Amino acid sequence: MAKVMEASGIPVALITALTTLAKDVGAPRIVQGVRIPHPCGNPALPSDRDRAVRRRIVMMALKALQTSVVNPTSFVDPSVLI
Numbered sequence: 001m002a003k004v005m006e007a008s009g010i011p012v013a014l015i016t017a018l019t020t021l022a023k024d025v026g027a028p029r030i031v032q033g034v035r036i037p038h039p040c041g042n043p044a045l046p047s048d049r050d051r052a053v054r055r056r057i058v059m060m061a062l063k064a065l066q067t068s069v070v071n072p073t074s075f076v077d078p079s080v081l082i
Contacts, residue, residue: 002027013064013075015039015057023072029064032076033057056080 002012006028013029016022017039022030033039034053041054056077064075 011065013061015061019074026072028069030074031061031064034080053080
């Protein structure tokens with residue numbers, strides 16, 4: 001779906017823990033998530049730390065949306081990989 005939206009002129013940043021799969025299907029901008037059941041956070045963390053992780057992921061996705069790409073490109077914030 002990300003590929004189709006991008007082809008329509010709508011920039012897309014896919015947040016996923018399955019970055020290899022996203023590259024294989026040709027998603028244009030791939031933002032590394034935390035885990036499969038919770039790509040945008042970690043509920044095992046205290047709420048303030050979880051909120052910080054979610055914020056960093058969203059900020060990385062916004063940065064990805066501002067970046068022009070030709071091929072599938074991964075965007076990773078190493079501090080969210082817990």
